[in-house]
Amino acid sequence: MPATVVRRRAAALPPDERRAVIVQATLALLVEQGEMVTTRQIADAVGIAEGTIFRAFPDKGALIAAVVDEAVDTGPLDRALAAIDPGLEFEATLERMVELLQHRTIEVWRLMASVGMKFAEGPRRRPPVSEPMVAYLRANQRRLAVPPAEAAQLLRGLTIGLTHPSLIEEPLPPRRVVELFLHGAGAR
Numbered sequence: 526m527p528a529t530v531v532r533r534r535a536a537a538l539p540p541d542e543r544r545a546v547i548v549q550a551t552l553a554l555l556v557e558q559g560e561m562v563t564t565r566q567i568a569d570a571v572g573i574a575e576g577t578i579f580r581a582f583p584d585k586g587a588l589i590a591a592v593v594d595e596a597v598d599t600g601p602l603d604r605a606l607a608a609i610d611p612g613l614e615f616e617a618t619l620e621r622m623v624e625l626l627q628h629r630t631i632e633v634w635r636l637m638a639s640v641g642m643k644f645a646e647g648p649r650r651r652p653p654v655s656e657p658m659v660a661y662l663r664a665n666q667r668r669l670a671v672p673p674a675e676a677a678q679l680l681r682g683l684t685i686g687l688t689h690p691s692l693i694e695e696p697l698p699p700r701r702v703v704e705l706f707l708h709g710a711g712a713r
Contacts, residue, residue, distance in 0.1 A: 540581065543573075543577070543581055544581045544582070544591070546571055547567065547571055547573070547577075547578060547581055547582070547588065548588070548591050548592050548595050549595075550567060550570040550571045551567050551570075551588055551589070551592050552592050552595065552596065552636065553570075554566060554567060554570060555589065555592060555636060555639050555640055556635050556636055556639050557639075558639075559639040559640065560589060560639070560640045560641060564578050564579075564585055564588075567588075589640055592636070592640075593636065593637075593640065596632065596633055596636050597633060599653065599655065602625060602626070602629050602655065603655050603656060603657050605625050606622060606625060606655055606657040606658055606661075607657040609621050609622065609657075609661075615665055615668060616700075616703055616707070618661065619680070619703045619706065619707075620699040620700055620702075620703050621699075622658060622661075622680065623680070623684050623699035623702045623703060624699045626680075626681060626684040626685070626688070627684060627688045627696055627699065627702075630684065630685050630688045630689055631688065631690065631696070634689060634690055634691070638690075654674055654677045654678050654681065655677060655681070658677040658680065658681070659673050659674050659677045660673075662676045662677055662680075668707075679706065680706050683702060683705060683706055684702055687701075687702050687705070688702075
């Protein structure tokens with residue numbers, strides 16, 4: 526006698542939490558399958574009825590746009606940067622910052638490569654320079670030749686340029702990025 530499969534539904538959540546759960550599940554599916562993922566697959570991944578998606582988002586495009594917005598939000602990166610062990614040496618701290626920036630660069634690139642640039646269109650402001658990076662560099666300003674905010678922009682730009690899969694064959698190790706940041710590419 527075959528066993529009856531009982532599909533468990535997710536517990537009822539407040540609307541903001543429901544949206545957040547749907548966005549997180551959709552992020553993983555978009556990276557894996559691209560924009561062709563179905564709302565049925567998303568609903569199954571979350572454990573909700575397909576119609577619940579459309580109570581949280583007007584359409585699939587709005588859901589994908591919300592996923593992109595979530596992925597480019599700098600808040601989680603800033604929190605990770607602020608949580609770096611303050612006992613690390615200067616160069617070790619910079620290497621950890623580069624690791625976090627590299628991870629973010631690759632994750633955002635993977636999502637954008639999966640969904641296409643049409644979901645990134647529209648008014649987007651350039652992400653601000655990370656305040657935790659600027660604060661750390663300000664505290665170590667004696668080691669810098671430029672103001673802390675400029676140094677943070679340089680470190681971010683150098684890291685992205687030496688990490689982004691469409692710009693470089695393989696990301697440079699964080700130690701090498703930090704060496705280039707601090708000492709340049711010129712002969713010593």
